[in-house]
Amino acid sequence: MATVAARDTETSLGKTDRRDNWWAGPLATIIVLSGFGIYATFRAVYAQDYELGHGARVNQILPEHAYLLSPFFSPLILLPGMPAWFSPAFLILWAPGGFRLTCYYYRKAYYRAYFGDPPGCAVGEVKSGRYMGETGLFIFQNLHRFFLYVAILFILMLAVDVIHACLWPTTGGGITLGASVGTIVLAVNVVCLSLYTFSCHSLRHLVGGNIDCFSCVAFGQTRHKLWKGVSKLNKNHMLWAWCSLFTVGFADFYVWLVASQTIIDVRLF
């Protein structure tokens, strides 16, 4: 029974002999990333209910609560003369945004999902003009390591936010240690963001991957251990990428709910 006369090597978007649901992964990526992008943009532009508690700088909401700050706005930069429409999140979000945009994992995910380049393995794609890969317009991807440096600083600053979320004002005007669900939410976010950041491919290269002969260089053994450690984390980089995207979005959402007094942040001790 003949089904083709000529050897069929023509290609078009989505053309494949695969019978599995190869489109499910890219579709999920589009839904989650677009959803997150819309939410983050909305929150940045909305620019309200992003902080609360003792020492809040914009809205003195719940002054008896420890200070909670949304990670979308951390560190909170309020420049003198900043117009009302200019959200402090604009000064922050370029950094984690650029870090994720140039991340080797997200590149794979969005090249497949948004650009269909390719949409799936052994699945046809649209061919428009000369293929340039990451040599043409996308050459900026090579600057990922600079976003990594900034991302490490952000981890430190978000860790400071967790410390603030542990410092509760007392009625006598002092400070006591404590924690609420919000503290846990911020702490889990820092852990997930750290796992994501410290499993970065560029970091893996910089701490030791760039060395061929560990016994020939200064601190070779230490660098080999570091490289091994980052390599171990790196195996699950995709998992950390999604977990941290979820926790950072959730941390902002939680702060929003508490700051808008929609829910009460239960103090644990």
Added chain:
Amino acid sequence: MDEQVTLMIYRGDNVQGEMKEYKIPVAPGMVVLDAVHAVQATQAPDLAVRWNCKAGKCGSCGAEVNGRPRLLCMDRMDKYPAGEPIAVKPLKTFPVIKDLATNVSWNYDVNKKIPAFKMRDTKGEEPRFSQEEADRVQEFRKCIECFLCQNVCHVLREHDEKNTFGGPRFFVRTAGLEMHPLDDENRLDLLKDQMGLGYCNITKCCTEVCPESIAITDNAIIPLKERLVDQYYDPLRKLYRILFPAKKT
């Protein structure tokens, strides 16, 4: 034992051909290569299929089963839904010689471009390196040159950049040489200018199909891309190199 399976096998050459239907009895533990051989033995003695070891180690039996690149000898029949025909086609990226046999000689031409291992000057000392240092490059030596990664890579499969792109198999080989603790050759210019490493957009299809489970993208391609960043794209490194020119070791 009476159970029958339908195979649709490509019969033809690089210009024209057709999917022909064959029915054969299935036996327990059968792989697709067994089924193709059964067709060859009973119904189509002129059916061309390349194979050698039947153990997933020679890399010669690569083809596409239901649209996915596979080693025919490692692809069990029982994983395919009973009653549905199984389609077996030659590797799409390479010219068909006949039926399932393709001409993969382009790969050997790419291989010739890669400078061989060049021993570093150990200044009279016995060359040594530790097991830990060997471990990293060991992974790349597992390659059986099945070229499934070359076949699935969209830069070759869809964009046909055979003149400008080396392909994942040869990034693996180059990584094995570049990361070797005793090697002194520099292949970064080659990777950038002749092997088109920048064309790889790290979409990982090569890693997905590798029968030797080599983490091609994570362990070979991305580390090589990072080395290209060190050499060509990192402005701070460039500045450092201008201020403190390297002493050749």
